């Protein structure tokens with residue numbers, strides 16, 4: 492029997508605009524910030540990326556689900572998006588490595604899935620009108636009650652979400668006999684970051700989002716890492732304090748995405764909510780140190796303030812986004828610390844920027860602890 496019941500469903504945006512679609516499976520109601528990802532592959536990695544917590548995902552590939560799912564492609568232990576909107580949801584899948592179908596995978600979370608949506612029109616609308624909250628529902632008869640529910644959804648600006656996805660207790664990753672030890676602050680860390688670190692001869696202790704510098708330092712790490720994650724970076728007071736103490740200690744520090752924003756905040760540079768974020772796997776970056784371009788994986792809705800970064804004597808901007816000139820990477824002039832707004836670990840996406848993990852290991856090798 493087909494699970495494509497296709498009940499009528501509605502997408503109501505915060506500005507009152509309505510789009511229509513059909514629910515796949517049982518339907519229901521879901522709320523969150525609506526956003527789109529332009530990647531043509533990598534749906535499982537995107538749906539399990541903790542940075543998407545609280546967001547309803549619109550996919551721009553016309554077909555979703557057609558290559559199934561495999562455990563290896565998960566970026567965390569569960570589906571993290573708040574809802575899914577697509578054009579065609581495939582009932583069939585075909586890939587030798589596939590272990591299961593996407594529908595069964597999403598059903599474990601009772602995810603509300605809408606298909607048969609004019610995703611081109613929806614994406615163009617969001618692109619032009621900017622990020623906003625939305626409600627998706629099969630309760631199409633009662634628009635007034637959907638409107639009321641939507642009004643209660645908190646704005647992404649000011650929203651702290653890292654605590655919802657961070658580990659509750661520290662844990663270890665990799666080979667304990669590895670050469671270097673890394674203390675990682677988990678704001679919603681993706682599995683592929685841990686894989687990339689561990690494959691470079693490191694043993695990692697992963698710490699909860701609100702861990703202090705002292706707690707992390709007691710692992711006696713050779714370097715520190717601050718992860719990606721969901722929500723606004725500004726309310727993450729504990730992480731910002733920990734970042735500034737790591738920087739003060741002159742220890743090697745690398746930050747990705749939310750981690751990059753936290754490092755900027757620790758340096759006194761503010762962050763802001765973008766009109767629309769960058770979410771896709773073909774975002775062009777210029778590395779200002781090498782002059783080379785990189786095609787990168789991105790997923791962010793906030794960015795760091797460029798003029799404040801330029802005015803800060805301790806900061807050098809190392810990477811720029813070529814579409815809109817926003818800051819894509821920084822390094823500190825007198826501290827062994829650097830960070831990027833994008834995703835060198837890919838998962839999904841191109842591997843142009845994996846050199847950044849090597850750069851982090853080089854920073855560790857050249858640090859006082861190792862050259863003393």
Ligand SMILES: NC(=O)CC[C@H](N)C(=O)O
Nearest residue numbers: 719720748749791792793
């Ligand atoms: N991938 C991330 O770490 C995202 C960071 C932050 N939540 C943003 O949207 O900008």
